[in-house]
Amino acid sequence: MRYFVKLAYNGTQYHGWQYQPNAASVQETMNKAFSVVLNTTLNLMGAGRTDTGVHAKEMYAHFDFEKPFDLVSLVHKLNSYLPKDIVIYTIIPVHDQAHTRFDALKRTYEYHINTFKDVFSQEQSWYFHQKLDLDLMNEAAQLLFNHVDFQCFSKVNTDVNTFDCTIFEANWKQEKNTLIFTISANRFLRNMVRAIVGTLVNVGLHKITLADFTAIIKSKNRDKAGFSVPAQGLYLTKIEYEYITQ
Secondary structure, three states: OEEEEEEEEOHHHOOOOOOEOOEOOHHHHHHHHHHHHHOOOOOOEEOOOOOOOOEEEEEEEEEEOOOOOOHHHHHHHHHHHOOOOEEEEEEEEEOOOOOOOOOOOEEEEEEEEEOOOOOOOOOOOEEOOOOOOHHHHHHHHHHHHHOOEOHHHOOOOOOOOOOEOOEEEEEEEEEOOEEEEEEEEOOOOOOHHHHHHHHHHHHHOOOOOHHHHHHHHHHOOHHHOOOOOOHHHEEEEEEEOOOOOO
16 A cells, blocks of 8 residues: 655755765655654655755655554654654555656745844745845746756756756745745756756846846756755745645
8 A cells, every 4th residue: 555645844954855875864764763653664755855954844755555554643653753853744545556756746846035134044044135136036037937948957967868847836025034936847957946046146136137047048058057045945845746635
């Protein structure tokens, strides 16, 4: 029997989701908790891998287990065992071929920028004090819809078959002293969101024009795009599946 696990984590203390041989990861921590509580060795498959320091307000992983168990009780036991920076919301029975990574239809990320120094959110946002032209950044974000090849925003030497992504949403908004960039797509390349944000910040600083932004995308050259913004401001916020009601 296959199950999906809906969870969230503060990524500050982890080197991403993916198992690392010499560093703490969310996957390793989850595997240990499930293996102890269910008294068998389990390896959870995640919907994707987040980088070191990146957070997830909504993440999915799946595992197979044949013995019957009480879902509510298992969630409670796991949350009691897991550290305070990881929480399981629910465990969902799915069909045996369901896959958290390959079946995801849409993923959504947010990037948070603090415009005023906040000592309580140093690890949950990026403090950037320079004035940004948010209207111009939103104009640039809309240009993303004109393209599908985003190689210029991808980490180099990445083993992928295509750099094509379909963007569904891309916009900035301001909530008091926080600027929030929201972007949704069917898939994301490694480091893609952080590189997009860094390039949009350059637009907001008037370092590059809207025409430059388009030219960067068409170049397919990572060196021409902007810097990669710090990881702590990035959140995976939503993953959507055809067979799961949100």
